[in-house]
Amino acid sequence: MGKNDFLTPKAIANRIKAKGLQKLRWYCQMCQKQCRDENGFKCHCMSESHQRQMEIFGQNPDRIVEGYSEEFEELFMEHMKMSHRFSRIAATVVYNEFISDRHHVHMNSTKWLSLTEFVKYLGRTGKCKVEETAKGWFITYIDRDSETVFKSKMKDKRIRADLVDEEKKEREILKQIERAEQVAVVGGEEKAVGTEEMSEKAVEMAGGKVAFALGGGGVMLNEGKGKGKGVVGVFEDDLEGEKAGKKAKIEKDGNKSVLDELMAEDEKVKEKVNRKDYWLCEGIVVKVMSKKLKEKGYYKMKGVVRKVIDKYVGEIEMVDTKHVLRIDQAELETVIPQIGGRVRIVNGAYRGSNAKLLAINMDKFCAKVQIEKGVYDGRVIPAVDYEDICKIA
Incomplete structure (x- = not known):
């Protein structure tokens, strides 16, 4: 019997070790080979077969990564449809069930660096309903079958x-x-x-x-x-x-017709979807309310948002001095123009729309605006909170 034959103790031990899941960082998707330790993965990377696969990858890396990403997404959604079609479940639970198959497409070969990024992608594309809780991310499959x-x-x-x-x-x-x-x-x-x-x-x-x-x-x-x-x-x-x-x-x-009721329901849905905890966007005029900047003369001064960083931080170009500051949105305030001026709706149902300021209600801290251009061109919104609209630069 040879040294490495099928029934030798070493061969049997190797097969037992290879049965379970190994670490993701020691898996080569191009060669579809799982290594048990760092030394084995290093030796595999130096092998001739791996070098040939990497040459193929180097010819068109974007296409190969995109292909793996599409395959990973398709198999993941198929698993969600078959196992958790009508339930709200933790994303980690679904992922652990998905990777239990040793021959699945590994995430390190896709365009997503982590499970959190992949879950956010599913929420943005409308393929799953995504919720972030204290216990982690939860997802719910959205059934988009043609019959349903x-x-x-x-x-x-x-x-x-x-x-x-x-x-x-x-x-x-x-x-x-x-x-x-x-x-x-x-x-x-x-x-x-x-x-x-x-x-x-x-x-x-x-x-x-x-x-x-x-x-x-x-x-x-x-x-x-x-x-x-x-x-x-x-x-x-x-x-x-x-x-x-x-x-x-x-x-x-209240003299409401069926059309008015449908419009009100549609507006409630848009309000729920578009109401976010961040509101900064490029091209609006804001007021600096940070008392820490009072000594430098920026307190209650106005500036234009030139760039938004990570949704909550803005690069503000001051109107008077032309200095550029990075300030968190918590230390900024929206600016209301004069009646007839143009504003941008920065939060709520009509988020992102440009509008014309028609009137201001000082008692209720809200304004009446008329949307310009787009799908809702000409629609008048009777009451929008001050913090939901901002002057356009």
Whole structure:
């Protein structure tokens, strides 16, 4: 039996060691080889086969890394779909389940340096719902199958159609009430009597025939001798009461149509998505509120944001001195221009939109703006907080 044959103790020991997962840093994705220690990985890197693979990699590294990244993402999402399709689960748990297969695509061969970056990427692209908690990152799979999306759209379409039908019915009822009111005309010798009891007395006094005019909504009294006519508004009180009830209902609902309600719901969704804890953006005018810079003369001075670093820090070019400072957004304040000036909405539902300042409410610390250009061109927002808008440089 040879020294390194299949059934030798050393060969068996090597196979036992190779069964479990090894360290990621000692894995070569190009050669698909896992080394057990640093020395073994170093020897592998010096081998001729690895050098040939690295030459192939050097010819087009971006394409190869992008290919591994796409394959890693596809397999990860497939695992999420099969195992945790309807649950909210910790990202580390899913990753540990995914890498339990020894032949998976390793993360060190992709464009993501850590699991956190990959999770944030899934959240940005809308493939998973991502939440950061005290216990770490949690993800929820978003089902985007064509059949599921189609059913959801059809359900929303039916609900909206029902709401539109209800609104049409309400309008028709109000129109009928208005037409009925216009019919009951009192003028000349025609006499309107509001109650059934009064109409009966009128019939007895007339001693003639009674003709009901259904289209007119009243009762015609024929006195027999043809000397005069009278219109009795029997249903007048009922019509007025019904209309008053309808008007009260409309006033209670705040005169909101189905379209207004849908717009309000859409705005709530946008507010939830676009409301962030950072608001700095390039090209706006801000005021420095850091008391530490008071001695240097920058306190309550205005500057223009030229660059945003890590979302929370801005490079501010001071308007007066042209000095450039790096200041955290916590020590900055938005600037409100004069009425008619242009502002940028830096937070909230319409984040990133440019608008025109129409009015300022000093008591409620908010402003009325009209969006310029884009999808919401011309839309007027009646109340936007001061900290959500800022003057454009």
